[in-house]
Amino acid sequence: xxxxxxxxxxxxxxxxxxxxxxxxxxxxxxxxxxxxxxxxxxxxxxxxxxxxxxxxxxxxxxxxxxxxxxxxxxxxxxxxxxxxxxxxxxxxxxxxxxxxxxxxxxxxxxxxxxxxxxxxxxxxxxxxxxxxxxxxxxxxxxxxxxxxxxxxxxxxxxxxxxxxxxxxxxxxxxxxxxxxxxxxxxxxxxxxxxxxxxxxxxxxxxxxxxxxxxxxxxxxxxxxxxxxxxxxxxxxxxxxxxxxxxxxxxxxxxxxxxxxxxxxxxxxxxxxxxxxxxxxxxxxxxxxxxxxxxxxxxxxxxxxxxxxxxxxxxxxxxxxxxxxxxxxxxxxxxxxxxxxxxxxxxxxxxxxxxxxxxxxxxxxxxxxxxxx
Numbered sequence: 082x083x084x085x086x087x088x089x090x091x092x093x094x095x096x097x098x099x100x101x102x103x104x105x106x107x108x109x110x111x112x113x114x115x116x117x118x119x120x121x122x123x124x125x126x127x128x129x130x131x132x133x134x135x136x137x138x139x140x141x142x143x144x145x146x147x148x149x150x151x152x153x154x155x156x157x158x159x160x161x162x163x164x165x166x167x168x169x170x171x172x173x174x175x176x177x178x179x180x181x182x183x184x185x186x187x188x189x190x191x192x193x194x195x196x197x198x199x200x201x202x203x204x205x206x207x208x209x210x211x212x213x214x215x216x217x218x219x220x221x222x223x224x225x226x227x228x229x230x231x232x233x234x235x236x237x238x239x240x241x242x243x244x245x246x247x248x249x250x251x252x253x254x255x256x257x258x259x260x261x262x263x264x265x266x267x268x269x270x271x272x273x274x275x276x277x278x279x280x281x282x283x284x285x286x287x288x289x290x291x292x293x294x295x296x297x298x299x300x301x302x303x304x305x306x307x308x309x310x311x312x313x314x315x316x317x318x319x320x321x322x323x324x325x326x327x328x329x330x331x332x333x334x335x336x337x338x339x340x341x342x343x344x345x346x347x348x349x350x351x352x353x354x355x356x357x358x359x360x361x362x363x364x365x366x367x368x369x370x371x372x373x374x375x376x377x378x379x380x381x382x383x384x385x386x387x388x389x390x391x392x393x394x395x396x397x398x399x400x401x402x403x404x405x406x407x408x409x410x411x412x413x414x415x416x417x418x419x420x421x422x423x424x425x426x427x428x429x430x431x432x433x434x435x436x437x438x439x440x441x442x443x444x445x446x447x448x449x450x451x452x453x
Contacts, residue, residue, distance in 0.1 A: 084184045084213070090420040091171060092188040092219065095153045096239030096264065096381060098137070099417045100171045102178075103186065103424035108417050110175035112137030116163040117147040136170045141288065155240050156190025158197055165204050172209070180205075184213035184433065186424045188416050191218045191245050191252055191453070198451050199444045206436045215433045217423060218252055218453045219416040220245035223379040226419030227407050231368070232375025235357060236416075237382035239264040242353070244360040246372050252453055256363035262340060262350040264382055267294065267333050270344070274329045282315065282324070289315050293326060300334040300387035302394055337388065338395055354395035361400075373404045383412045 087104035094114060101109040117140035119132050135142070140149050152163035172180045185205055189198070198216055205211045220234040220243070230250045236243045244258040271290045275282065282289050293315045313330040314323040336343045340350035351359075357376070364372055378389055389408040396404050409415065423429055431450075438446050 086182055088184040088186050088213075088424040089172070089176060089178065089180075090186045090188070090417055090424060091168070092414070092417040092420065093153060093158070093190075094219075094238065095151065095156055095190075095241075097413075098167060098171065099414055100175060101417065101421070102176070103421045105421065106418065107411070108414055110171065111414075112175070113141055114151050114153050114167065115140040115149050116152060116160075116166060117143045117149045120146075120148045134166060136167055136174075156192055156238075157194075158200075161200065161204070165208060168204065168209060180209040180211045183211060184424075185211050185215070186420050187214065187216045188219045188222055188420050189216050191220045191243065191257065193218075195444075195448060195452070199447050202434065202439050202447055206439050211436065213433045213435045214439075215424070215429075216451050216453075217420065217432075218245075218247075219379075221247050221250055221252060221453065222419030222423060223377050223416045224250075224375065224419065225422045226379075226415040226417070227375065227377045227409075229375040229377070231371050232377055232407075233357065233360065233372050234377045234379055235353070235383070237263065237378065237380040237388075239381065242356075242380075242382075244357050246360055246364050248364075248368055248372070253364055256360050258351070258356045258360040258363075260340075260351045260353055260356045262336065262348070264294070266350075267336060267382075270333060270336065271326070271329055274332070275324070275326070280324055282317065289317060292316070293330065294333075294382070295384065298330055298334055298385045300337070300385060300391045301331075302387065302391055334385075334387075338391065352395075354392060354399060357392075357396070358399050370402060373400070373402065376404055376406045377412075377415065378406065378408050379412050379415045381413045383408065 087102040090101055090103055092099040096114060097111055098114050099108040099111050117135040152158060152160035158164050172178055187201060202214060205214050220236060223234045224230060224232050224247055231248050233246045240263050242260040242263045246253040246256045268287055268290045272286055312325060313327045315326045316323050332343050337353045340348050361369060361373060389406055393406050434446055434450055
């Protein structure tokens with residue numbers, strides 16, 4: 082199957098959408114996975130007259146006066162109307178490309194159920210009228226984006242942190258692990274810690290904390306070492322007021338590796354390095370060395386300075402054999418880059434579903450080709 086124009090690659094993230102063309106080496110568009118509607122429409126059905134709907138970063142701006150909701154929660158699509166609006170927005174506002182002219186490669190969560198994949202086909206073929214669609218796991222595509230087909234991906238996202246081993250492009254489902262904490266839990270800890278000091282960041286708390294995590298956090302290789310006398314601040318974008326968050330930033334950094342110590346109780350969260358070890362040991366011993374030779378950190382939180390180095394140090398005490406941890410300056414889009422690579426592989430064309438095939442065979446062709 083060959084396409085006249087480069088395919089569109091969409092990474093359906095819980096926190097950020099990433100979209101672009103398979104011929105590029107970086108997404109054309111990145112925006113928050115959010116949709117804002119008037120509050121008086123929430124829970125109502127039927128005709129409501131004309132009203133504005135804001136998507137992505139524009140939705141964040143209207144957080145005060147409108148109901149802002151994410152259509153993707155824990156990697157699963159929960160609001161299909163909003164999700165369709167976002168996909169429509171990607172084609173006509175972000176990429177300025179007609180969907181009927183472009184095949185689409187959609188990056189989905191490794192845990193996406195088959196019902197979700199079938200529904201995606203219905204939306205893309207019947208509402209957007211795309212000629213062909215392929216869906217792949219973000220974890221497998223992260224390996225492709227790093228130049229491997231066998232390895233273990235550690236996806237540090239907004240609402241889940243998942244460890245997913247894959248062998249020759251196929252997920253090893255029984256070895257998948259989750260730490261049960263991610264960016265959302267970290268933001269909650271930030272807010273609660275500041276609240277205990279009588280500090281309220283207001284309705285922009287999540288955006289302020291996001292900025293702190295991306296710009297101020299730095300994970301120490303050894304938490305017992307004396308901290309450098311550097312202060313960390315959260316800055317309100319509206320008032321420019323600074324709040325000292327030095328202690329919170331240090332404690333959150335340790336949450337990846339010592340969650341119970343940071344929270345002060347038995348959280349049920351699993352330290353990152355121990356979750357990796359358990360996922361690795363679940364795999365067959367004959368392929369374990371090959372898997373450990375390509376451990377790919379991906380997702381937004383993987384960009385925190387010092388995280389990869391600390392992860393290597395913690396693994397040294399647990400794993401007897403060497404483990405190769407791969408990072409890059411663009412690990413937050415490595416799954417998208419893997420999708421762009423996958424879309425151009427001739428051998429992968431048999432995994433695409435055309436609109437005509439879906440019309441003829443329906444859910445059966447989706448189950449045959451997209452059971453990742």
